[in-house]
Amino acid sequence: MGSYFSKNQFPVNGQTILITGGSTGLGLNAGRQLAEKGANVIIVARNVGKLKEGIRYISKCACSPETQRFHHIVADVTTAPECARVVAEATEWNGGCPPDIVWCCSGSAHPTLFIDTPIDQFQTMMDSNYFSCVYMSHAILNAWLRPAIDASAATKETEPQAKAAKPTPLPARHLIFTGSFVSFYSFAGFTPYSPSKAAIRSLSDSLSQEMNLYAAAHPDLPRVRVHTVFPATMPTQSLEDENRVKTDLTKALEEGDQILSPELCARRAISGLESGEELVPTSTIIWAVMTSVMGGSVRGGFWRGLESTVGGWITLIVMVFIRWEMDSKVRKWGAEHGSSGMVKKE
Structure with missing residues (x-):
C-alpha cells in the first residue's frame, strides 16, 4: 500500500475530480x-456565487487551459x-463517465458544551x-462498481466464459474523506462535533477493506x-464562525494548536x-x-508502518500526561469560573 520509495500513487493529469465543499477553504485550495x-x-457547494468565484480561482492555474475543463x-x-x-450530473458533464476521484470536503462544526448545545445541532453535525x-460515497461507489457487478451476474446466468488473460492495471479511482484532529482525540467543547468526525475515520477503514472484495472479483476494473x-x-471563515460559539474554556484547551493555511494543508x-x-x-x-490510535488501519507499507508503530509507542506514553494536564485545566477552570465555560465576569 505504498512506501517511501514508491512512485506517485495519486496521478491526476487528465482525471476528473469532484470536490464537495469546493468553494472555500481546503476544498477550494485542493481544487486549485x-x-x-x-x-x-468539479466543485460542489450550496452558494452559487462562491462556486462561480471558486471556478475562476481554480481555472486560472490550469496547466493545460486549452484542454482542461x-x-x-x-x-x-x-x-x-x-x-x-450530483454524481449523475457530473457523469453527464464528463461525457458519460463518472468522476475518477471524489473528495468529500464539506462539513461544519458547532463547538459548544454538550448540555448547552441546541438539540438539533447533534443531527446537523452528523448530517453535514x-x-x-x-x-x-454510496452514490459514487455504485457508479463505479454496479455496472461490473450487474454484468458479472448476467454472465453467470449464461454459458461459462473462457478464462480471460490477466488485464492491464488501470489507474486507481480514489474516494477521499476529510476528518479532523478530533477524529482521534476530543476534548471539552467538541462533544457535539467529534463523534461525526470519528465516524468518518471508521467509515474509511471499513470501506478500505471492503474495496479489496471488488478488486479481487473484478480485476478488469x-x-x-x-x-x-x-x-x-485553518484560519478560515468557518473557524471565525466556530469561535463565536466556542467557550473560553475550549479556546484555552486549544492553545498551542498548530495553525496552517488552507493552501499548505x-x-x-x-x-x-x-x-x-x-x-x-x-x-x-x-x-x-x-x-497512538491506528489499531487495524492500513499503515502504508513496512517502513511507514514501522515509523507509525514506534511513534505510537512514544505518543501513548505522552498522551497519559496530556490527558492528565487537560483534565487538571478543566477542573481548575470549573473551580475558578463555574460551569459555563466562560471567564467569570467581575
Whole structure:
C-alpha cells in the first residue's frame, strides 16, 4: 500500500475530480492545486456565487487551459437524493463517465458544551459531516462498481466464459474523506462535533477493506482506494464562525494548536495521497496522535508502518500526561469560573 520509495500513487493529469465543499477553504485550495497538476475539476457547494468565484480561482492555474475543463454544481450534499443527483450530473458533464476521484470536503462544526448545545445541532453535525460522506460515497461507489457487478451476474446466468488473460492495471479511482484532529482525540467543547468526525475515520477503514472484495472479483476494473485527510486548524471563515460559539474554556484547551493555511494543508494532503497514504495527517501533532490510535488501519507499507508503530509507542506514553494536564485545566477552570465555560465576569 505504498512506501517511501514508491512512485506517485495519486496521478491526476487528465482525471476528473469532484470536490464537495469546493468553494472555500481546503476544498477550494485542493481544487486549485489539482488543476495545476492537469486535473479537470468539479466543485460542489450550496452558494452559487462562491462556486462561480471558486471556478475562476481554480481555472486560472490550469496547466493545460486549452484542454482542461471546470464545472460547478449547486447542491446540499447532506441528503442522499442530492448526492445521487450530483454524481449523475457530473457523469453527464464528463461525457458519460463518472468522476475518477471524489473528495468529500464539506462539513461544519458547532463547538459548544454538550448540555448547552441546541438539540438539533447533534443531527446537523452528523448530517453535514458524516452522512454527507456516506451518501456521496454510496452514490459514487455504485457508479463505479454496479455496472461490473450487474454484468458479472448476467454472465453467470449464461454459458461459462473462457478464462480471460490477466488485464492491464488501470489507474486507481480514489474516494477521499476529510476528518479532523478530533477524529482521534476530543476534548471539552467538541462533544457535539467529534463523534461525526470519528465516524468518518471508521467509515474509511471499513470501506478500505471492503474495496479489496471488488478488486479481487473484478480485476478488469480500476481499483478503488479509500483515504481520509486530517487537516490542521485553518484560519478560515468557518473557524471565525466556530469561535463565536466556542467557550473560553475550549479556546484555552486549544492553545498551542498548530495553525496552517488552507493552501499548505491542501499541499500536504495531496503529497500524502501521492505517496500512497490512506490516513493522511497534515501536521506533526495530528500524525503523533493518530499513530497512538491506528489499531487495524492500513499503515502504508513496512517502513511507514514501522515509523507509525514506534511513534505510537512514544505518543501513548505522552498522551497519559496530556490527558492528565487537560483534565487538571478543566477542573481548575470549573473551580475558578463555574460551569459555563466562560471567564467569570467581575
